[in-house]
Amino acid sequence: MRASRFFISTLKEAPADAEIVSHQLMMRAGMIKRLGSGIYTYMPMGLRVIRKVEAIVREEMNAAAAIELLMPLVQPAELWQETGRWDKMGPELMRVKDRHGRDFAIQPTSEEVITDVVRSEIKSYRQLPLNFYHIQTKFRDERRPRFGLMRGREFTMKDAYSFDRDLAGMQASYKVMYDAYTRIFNRFGLKFRAVAADNGAIGGTGSHEFHVIASTGEDALVYCPTSDYAANMEAAEALPLAAARPAATEALVKASTPNATKCEQVAELLGLPLSRTVKTIALTVDHEQDGKVTRQYFMLLLRGDHELNEVKVGKVPGLAAHRFSTEAEILEVYGCVPGYLGPIGTKAPVTVVADRTVANMADFVCGANDAGFHYTGANWGRDALEPALVADLRNVVEGDASPDGKGVLAIERGIEVGHVFQLGTAYSESMKATFLDENGKPAPLQMGCYGIGITRILGAAIEQNFDDKGIIWPTALAPFELVLCPMGMDRSELVKAETEQLYAQAQAAGIDVIVDDRGLRPGAMFADWELIGVPHRVVIGERGLKEGNLEYQGRRDTEATAVPLADIIPFIKGKLAA
Amino acid sequence: MRASRFFISTLKEAPADAEIVSHQLMMRAGMIKRLGSGIYTYMPMGLRVIRKVEAIVREEMNAAAAIELLMPLVQPAELWQETGRWDKMGPELMRVKDRHGRDFAIQPTSEEVITDVVRSEIKSYRQLPLNFYHIQTKFRDERRPRFGLMRGREFTMKDAYSFDRDLAGMQASYKVMYDAYTRIFNRFGLKFRAVAADNGAIGGTGSHEFHVIASTGEDALVYCPTSDYAANMEAAEALPLAAARPAATEALVKASTPNATKCEQVAELLGLPLSRTVKTIALTVDHEQDGKVTRQYFMLLLRGDHELNEVKVGKVPGLAAHRFSTEAEILEVYGCVPGYLGPIGTKAPVTVVADRTVANMADFVCGANDAGFHYTGANWGRDALEPALVADLRNVVEGDASPDGKGVLAIERGIEVGHVFQLGTAYSESMKATFLDENGKPAPLQMGCYGIGITRILGAAIEQNFDDKGIIWPTALAPFELVLCPMGMDRSELVKAETEQLYAQAQAAGIDVIVDDRGLRPGAMFADWELIGVPHRVVIGERGLKEGNLEYQGRRDTEATAVPLADIIPFIKGKLAA
Secondary structure (H helix, E strand, C coil): CCCHCCCCCCCCCCCCCHHHHHHHHHHHCCCCEECCEEEEECHHHHHHHHHHHHHHHHHHHHHHHCCECEECEEEEHHHHCCCCCHHHHCCEEEECCCCCCCEEEEEECHHHHHHHHHHHHCHHHHHHCEEEEEEEEEECCCCCCHHHEEEECCEEEEEEEECCCHHHHHHHHHHHHHHHHHHHHHHHCCCCEECCCCCCHHHCCEEEEEEEECCCCCEEEEEEECCCCCCEEECCCCCCCCCCCCCCCCCEEEEEECCCHHHHHHHHHHHCCCEEEEEEEEEEEEEEEEEEEEEEEEEEEEEEECCEEEHHHHHHCCCCCCCCCHHHHHHHHHHCCCCCCCCCCCCEEEEEEEEEECCCCCEEECCCCCCCCCEEEECCCCCCCCEEEECCCCEECCEEEECCCCCCEEEEEEEEEEEEEEEHHHHHHHHCCECCCCCCCEEEEEEEEEEEEHHHHHHHHHHHCCCCCCCCCCCCCCCCCCCEEEEECCCCCCHHHHHHHHHHHHHHCCCCEEECCCCHHHHHHHHHHHHHCCEEEEEEEEEHHHCCCCEECCCCCCCCCEEEEHHHHHHHHHHCCC | EEECCCCCCCCCCCCCCCCCHHHHHHHHHHEEEEEEEEEEEECHHHHHHHHHHHHHHHHHHHHCCCCCCEEEEEHHHHHHHHHHHHHHCCCCCCCEECCCEEEEECCCCCHHHHHHHHHCCCCEECCEEEEEEEEEEEEECCCCCHHHEEEEEEEEEEEEEECCCCHHHHHHHHHHHHHHHHHHHHCCCCCEEECCCCHHHHHHEEEEEEEECCCCCCCEEEECCCCCCEEEECCCHHHHHHCCCCCCCCEEEEEECCCCCHHHHHHHHHHCCCCCCCEEEEEEEEECCEEECCCCCCEEEEEEECECCHHHHCCCCCCCCEEEEEHHHHHHHCCCEEEEEECCCCCCCEEEEEEEHHHHHCEEEEEEECCEEEEEEECCCCCCCCCCCEEEEEECCCEECCCCCCEEEEEEEEEEEEEEEEEEEHHHHCCEEEEECCCCCEEEEEEEEEEEEEEHHHHHHHHCCCEEEEEEEHHHHHHCEEEEEEECCCHHHHHHHHHHHHHHHHCCCCCCHHHHHHCHHHHHHHHHCCCCCCCEEEEECHHHHHEEEEEEEECCCCCCCCEHHHHHHHHHHHHCCC
């Protein structure tokens, strides 16, 4: 490519609404252009990166025997009604009526359509397994679009869907996709981590998220450096901090703790470590039957320094549809204002649910169910009834024991860019997508789904790879692998001739090269390419040429290296292969 | 590709709603699958063809220095309001509100967005010319979607937009695109014709349509076999059939023509050729000012055997916004019922507009402005006032003189698949997209736009190339160039080994090959590939192999040719290069 025939548009300053570095740098490098909130035009420079991402994804999907098709963007509401998602999904599902008043969804994902395709195409177990994928524009009407391509409304996604005859087959298909994703992210040249994830409301039997590691990532990734355990925060299991409950050593004392409704305040007031305190969270579950609502009350107990994990709470038996109790409910049920609740004296109809760590605590501090008072030296059995339920309710923290028993947990930040999901038969059952098994009996298809956020990869790659000059693309994703920067091409016939020859040689060697023939001053030219993040740069200058040399500088290098003219192509090829 | 790892799904019968052969064959060959009215999933076999179309378009666009980007599908209404198209476009523009109630269009085309991109990016004439294109999903909410991909609602289109500093520059950019389109359609291997087209309501200075020739085409293409004149029916100029008006030879006679309101009936009743009659069309133009409507009346005259061309009528001075007069208006203005109107005695306030041919007629037959009567022997000047206006009002017919004076016109049918358009400054002026010229003065950008209906190409290619067995793809568009059909691969080690070797050789030779390893019977296997339309087929059978031969058959061949095993790859390469 010649820069004079391409479109390069860089900015000194990022627009004010670009909050994070990848958004700022993509705007400054002219990769994207804002059309509306969360809606971007992919400019020529950005589109080249997207195409490189797509090509790698496509190659690995094909190699994994997934078959490409293309499903429509505008999808009839009827299919979404069959699975119930037309009602279940909130305003993030964009809905539109056609000229005849019929309802359609602008697709955020295509489970319904692929299941509809497959239910009419698959008749027999002999046709299985099958895996279909497409790379398509999607729309999700985010409440608060931001961060450029990281949380846009219109975006590009690869979604694949596998169909199997049984659970074992589906899990094998899942493994094939998991491995393909691992190859894909390795080929991108990004540091990433696959973590076990919660299956969420959709059910199913397992899922993993693929995260690009970046200190700015929104998600906390939990892993064990000495084993292969890895999970996201929602799914990472917290073991009890003590294996067994110690014996009581203190007497129960009711302490005055006026205006101390938080554990931090109580610990400070009493001069005790926060880890000796227990906090109480009051939940309500509403049951409606025949128009009459009955309520169930739960008291959750966590160690004062721990964080509640809402996903885990939802998995406690009876708590799938919980909410926080209102102040009025608390007053009525506990006879006490919030901030002073505790398990001592708490009994039916309240169900006490203790976190695993709390269940093994002794001599702890808790609310006295009396405004302005806490107990110290509280103990299970002696002072409070044994908790009705013991469960994992909290987020893990660094240093917790790994659930696999092979070390302690570490936490890092990541950006979710892929998700593989064992769907099971949720969609095939609601949409009656069956096949005839070996005995000629209809059975629901076992499904998996597999997504990669194509455009999000760009943002994540930048969050991981940038410096104060701009983007540092991994070679596999860079809009160009190599930029040739001639110095004074218009003044020096020698520079011009050598540049043209080198350009031709690089192209012949299969290098994705751009020659900057715009005639800019060196400073402006270098600043552009450092901002855009092309990984390899060769400067062609008259002085160097007279000595038979060119100047090579890698994007992460602090200074240039002189390379003999005759060696430059093999030298670059070596760098690209590294 | 191995058929066992691909998805092939053929049907014996096309669904009842498939009216035309391309729609029927695409459904039967498993290329598309209907999701809703005018909305299709592109199945793996069909997507391969789409990708081949896209690749050729992309290569030629890039070679013509057009720069690829990707504009969003969901576009803010504000831009469409700037150009007035938000109101002007009818329900074919699909509109949607986001969660905040803001209006958006699902793009049918991207003039507004590209003009918005360019107005913020282009500052100086030094940045021009520029040409941006994208290949993107579009949506047009057709009133009556049909014909499969030929008139779908969701479709894929390549649209390019050129920006120049002046008219001459824009026309040069237009010529570059015209030539690129010619190369593209040649590379597709389709018979096509570029015809001058009317610019329509959008204005501008010129446009051409590219049509794939097919007897089933919806459009009539007018061309001169002995010159390079070509236009669509709307734009093809009709010269007067006689160069000058002959002298009157008959006396004016008022003939009784009861119940003969059509020229055909009058000619039959009077025993005269239809070409001696003149038909009358009464039009009204409404002028509204200060809430008061005034009306202007026009009488259009055509020879009885000619067809009115509405586009030409719209270009007659004063007739841009015409409508057909109501029966009440006709009774009031002409004092006569429709079917008996004529120019004799017709005067102000009616304006008589004669087609060029009618203006040069003598001794003609026309309505007598008296119910049940026509005149014969009517003549201009002597009997009727000379027409106030003479204009080209009719469709040309085969045998008409070519407007370039170089022969006579022929007509064939075509399917519009491309359109190049000189937009001029219509969009840049309404959206204030200006640049600074050499004198530092702002000037509106001169624009062109250039579309190719990517998915429509599939339908058009099939309408031109099919037989009773199925589709006959031109090699450049075929989902696969070559299919290998082994006979009894599971029974014969020899067949299996030779098939594998040939498959590897074909791949190594860069041939897009599929091996049918599904284990079907020969009849079913051949029927599939003839239906799908793969242009080259090689059968590997044990008997032939023992004689050292394979059986080659081209899709249009009536019988197979034995080709020595050693020669087959060069033989196929030769066929592909042909």
